[in-house]
Amino acid sequence: MKIATYNVNGIKARLPVLLRWLQETTPDVVCLQELKAPQENFPEEALKDAGYQAVWQGQKSWNGVAILARNTQPELVRQGLPGDPEDEQSRYLEARVNGIHIGCIYLPNGNPAPGPKFDYKLRWFDRLIAHAAGLLASDAPVVLTGDYNVIPTEADAYKPERWLDDALFRPESRAAFQNLLAQGWTDALRKLHPDEHIYTFWDYFRNSYGRNAGLRIDHFLLSPHLESRLVAAGVNRDVRGWDKSSDHAPVWIEVADEKV
Template identity: 75%
Template sequence: MKIATYNVNGVNGRLPVLLRWLEETKPDVACLQELKAPDEKFPEQAILDAGYHAIWHGQKSYNGVAILSRNADLKELRRGLPGDPDDTHSRYIEALVGGIVIGCLYLPNGNPAPGPKFDYKLNWFERLTQHAAGLLKHDIPVVLTGDYNVMPTEIDVYKPERWVDDALFRPETRQAFKTLVDQGWTDAIRKLHPNEKIYTFYDYFRDAYGRDAGLRIDHFLLNPQLSDRLISAQVDRHVRGWEKSSDHCPVWIELADK
C-alpha cells in the first residue's frame, strides 16, 4: 500500500496540481492538509472523477484536512482531536482504510513565539500525544501523518541557526515531537534515510526551492505493527517546481502487505 501526505495549500485553487499529482503517482491513500475550504466547497466530484473516495473536515479560508482512498473502503473514525471541546479548528481526521488506522493532521504553526498561538500549538501537541498513546494500546496498524510544523533536528532545516526562535524549531516544539515519537512511533523517513538532507517544504520567497533551502515538516509516524512493513519513504520534490504548486511537496511511504 502506498500512502501519501500533501499539504495542498488550498484544495480548490491548486486543484489542477493535485489532480495531476494523483494521476502521475496514484497513491492508494492520500492525506491532504490546508484545504482552506468549507465542507460544502470541497471538490468531491473532481476527486471522484480522479478515482478516489474522500472524507473531509473543512473550514472556511483556513485549515481543513481530508483522506482520499483509491481502492480500499474508507470508514471515518473521528473528526477533530479530543481534549478541547472549544477548539473549532479543522485540523484532524481519522479513518480506517484497508485495515490501517490513518490519522491525518495539520498541527498549528505557533508563530509568533512566545505568545497565545505558540501556547495553542503546544497544547494541541499535548492533545495529539495523549490521543496517540491511546491508539498505541490497540493491536491494529496505525499511521499518523501530515504537516506537523516541526523540524525535529538540525538536519531537517536549511541553516538551522536562522530558525532558533521560530515556533517550528524552538526547543519546546522539538521536545514535544520527541515525546510523541518516544511513545513507540517510528519516523518513516528517518528510519530509511537516517542521515540524508531531505526537505518537504520550500518557501515561496528568495528562490528557496531553486536553492534547495527547505524544511522537513511533513512526517509519517508508524506504530510497531507497521514499522516492520515499511518498504520505502520518499518525497515528490519535483511537484514543488510545477506552476502554481503548493509550498509543500507530497511525501509518501510504501508498506508491504501484512
C-alpha cells in the same frame, strides 16, 4: 500499499496540481492538509472522477483536512482531536482504509512565539500525544501523518540557525515531537534515510526551492505493526516546482501487505 501526505495550501487553487499528481503517482491513500475551503466546497466529484473517494473536514479560509482512498471509501473514525471541546479548528481526521488506521494531522504553526498561538500549538501537541498513546494501546496498525509544523533536528533545516526563534524549531516544539516518538512511533523517512538532507517544504520567497533551502516538517509516524512492514519512503520533490504548486511537496511511504 502506498500512503501519501500533501499540504495543498488551498485545494481550490491547487486542484489541477493535485489531480495531475494523483494521476502520475496513483497513491492508495492520501492525507491532505490546509484545504482552506468550507465543507461544501470540497471538490468531491472531481476527485471521484480521478478514482478517489474521500472523507473531509473543511473550514472557511483556514485549515481543513481530508483523507482520500483509491477505489474505496475511507471509513470515518473521528473528526477533531479529543481533549478540548471548544477547539473548532479543522486540524485532525481519522479513518480506516484496508485495515490501516490513519490519522491526518495539521498541527498549528504557533508563530509568533512566544505568545497565544504558540501556547495553542503546545496544548494541541499535548492532546495529540495523549490521543496517540491510546492509538498505540489499541494494538492496531496506525499511521499518523501530515504537516506537523515541527523541524525535529538541525539536519531537517537548511541553515537551522535561522530558525532558532521560530515556533517550528523552538525547544518546546522539538521536545514535544520527541515525546511523541518516545511512545514507540517510528519516523518513517528517517528510518530509511537516516543521514540524508530531506526537505518537504520550500518557502515561496528568495528562490528557496531553486536553492534547495527547505525544511522537513511533513512526517510519517508509524506504529510497530507498520514499522516492520515499511519498504520505501520519499518525497515527490519535483511537484514543488510545478506551476502554481503548493509550498509543500507530497511525501509518501510504501508498506508491504500484512502476512497471514
